[in-house]
Amino acid sequence: MNNLHLFLPCAGGVETYLADEATKIIGDKEAIRQEMGGVAVKASWRQALELNLHSRLASRVLVGVMQRPYRSEDDIYEAACDVAWEIWFTHKQTFKIDITATRSPLKSLNFAALRVKDAICDRFRHKSGERPSVDTQRPDARVYVHLSAEHVSLYVDTSGEPLFKRGWRQDKGDAPLKETLAAAMIAASGWWDLKSSAAQTSFQPLYDPCCGSGTIAIEAAQIALGIPAGGQRRFGFERLLPFQKHVWDAMKTEALSADSARGNGQKDLKNIEIYGSDVAHRMVDFAQRNAELAGVAEIVQLRGGDALQRKPPCEVPPQGAVILTNPPYGERIEIAGVAAQSRGARVHTVRANHSPRGLRDEFDRPIEESHIQADARPVRASRETAEFNAEEGDFFPQLATHWKTHFDGWTAHLLVPDMKLPGKMRLKETRRVPLWNGPIECRLFRFDIQGRKEQKAAQA
Numbered sequence: 001m002n003n004l005h006l007f008l009p010c011a012g013g014v015e016t017y018l019a020d021e022a023t024k025i026i027g028d029k030e031a032i033r034q035e036m037g038g039v040a041v042k043a044s045w046r047q048a049l050e051l052n053l054h055s056r057l058a059s060r061v062l063v064g065v066m067q068r069p070y071r072s073e074d075d076i077y078e079a080a081c082d083v084a085w086e087i088w089f090t091h092k093q094t095f096k097i098d099i100t101a102t103r104s105p106l107k108s109l110n111f112a113a114l115r116v117k118d119a120i121c122d123r124f125r126h127k128s129g130e131r132p133s134v135d136t137q138r139p140d141a142r143v144y145v146h147l148s149a150e151h152v153s154l155y156v157d158t159s160g161e162p163l164f165k166r167g168w169r170q171d172k173g174d175a176p177l178k179e180t181l182a183a184a185m186i187a188a189s190g191w192w193d194l195k196s197s198a199a200q201t202s203f204q205p206l207y208d209p210c211c212g213s214g215t216i217a218i219e220a221a222q223i224a225l226g227i228p229a230g231g232q233r234r235f236g237f238e239r240l241l242p243f244q245k246h247v248w249d250a251m252k253t254e255a256l257s258a259d260s261a262r263g264n265g266q267k268d269l270k271n272i273e274i275y276g277s278d279v280a281h282r283m284v285d286f287a288q289r290n291a292e293l294a295g296v297a298e299i300v301q302l303r304g305g306d307a308l309q310r311k312p313p314c315e316v317p318p319q320g321a322v323i324l325t326n327p328p329y330g331e332r333i334e335i336a337g338v339a340a341q342s343r344g345a346r347v348h349t350v351r352a353n354h355s356p357r358g359l360r361d362e363f364d365r366p367i368e369e370s371h372i373q374a375d376a377r378p379v380r381a382s383r384e385t386a387e388f389n390a391e392e393g394d395f396f397p398q399l400a401t402h403w404k405t406h407f408d409g410w411t412a413h414l415l416v417p418d419m420k421l422p423g424k425m426r427l428k429e430t431r432r433v434p435l436w437n438g439p440i441e442c443r444l445f446r447f448d449i450q451g452r453k454e455q456k457a458a459q460a
């Protein structure tokens, strides 16, 4: 158990950040190899548990138990027969097989999975006279099979439910970002420093103006406070034979304690400024509830409001300030607010109440509701609170204008599936990072916002 070959799968584009994160967690760069779709780690059983508890970027932690060339289903059966499954689970437990493939010559993946199931059952029957049962819903053990063109790889999963499920989310909203992808955005933006081995002690103000259920703000707040990603959930390894409850309890207690050496252990909460707002009040309520459950309500400030009207929640400090968001885009999430009004609909919308007081005061003020009369054709009503649809073509140029007018000095990062977004916003991106949101290829665009006055001065 001290010389395991782990594989940590992750979303496409996240591999580099995951390699840095794994290095930070286990403290041994030599043990880590970045691969396509994930990171291979040579580690102990204890480190496998630590990776489950602390990784924000991996989707699972798998233990590789066999890799062998294959040409047929029979080769796969033989390979699975040769694995000592009995050191991971017993015949009294249940299991499930998951299979993936890239360029496999086999015709049926289901049949290949069936052969692995047969091999596991036959091996147990041979050893103990009894075989474990299959349970596809709540298995005690999960076995992963991956077929490449030439090799079959078999893994025992230690995570159980995928790691993006942190255990705090109750309210989802309509299109929540996976927590693992939110963390990847935070890493890719540079807000979260994964390169340095020392604990990060300073954080720029971070603002998500389309925060939905609050995923980005909550992940960022947990990072700043050093709260372990998996501190509120159960793991598959708790049902595997090598599991020792006292070891795990001690590891978790240490990680959760405020002065954990690994955590950032931010004691001065005033140093951390994390904000979120959304045009839909229902979403702000969800985000608030989620922040409470995630233990970060004290430092995440959430408000209602249209991204096209909200003023900056704080001044830009010398170290800079960051906007990080996955704005409404595509079928599932419609744009609401003034971008909908500008299309001439009779809308019921929300409007920020601008105040002559300080920026923070303005962010804190409640939103007034107003009815705006216009005479053109009505547009389709969307949801309870996110009032009317608008084409993204209206929203993004207006957002760029709003930022140039009010967010001088901020650095904005937007995750969108549209490669032409900078042109539509008439902004030149200073960086574009490819990230996959499930099957959707996206870019995280970075824009360094220069206010109108600054632009003129630069041109002069």
Ligand SMILES: C[S@@+](CC[C@H](N)C(=O)[O-])C[C@H]1O[C@@H](n2cnc3c(N)ncnc32)[C@H](O)[C@@H]1O
Pocket (backbone or CB within 6 Å): 172, 173, 175, 176, 177, 178, 209, 210, 211, 212, 213, 214, 215, 216, 277, 278, 279, 280, 283, 305, 306, 307, 308, 326, 327, 328, 329, 333, 334, 335, 336, 337, 338, 339, 386
């Ligand atoms: C893709 S979702 C964001 C999901 C979020 N990251 C989460 O994890 O739940 C986009 C959000 O933008 C909000 N939205 C739509 N139009 C908006 C506007 N004009 N201003 C601010 N938020 C808006 C929607 O209500 C929705 O919650």
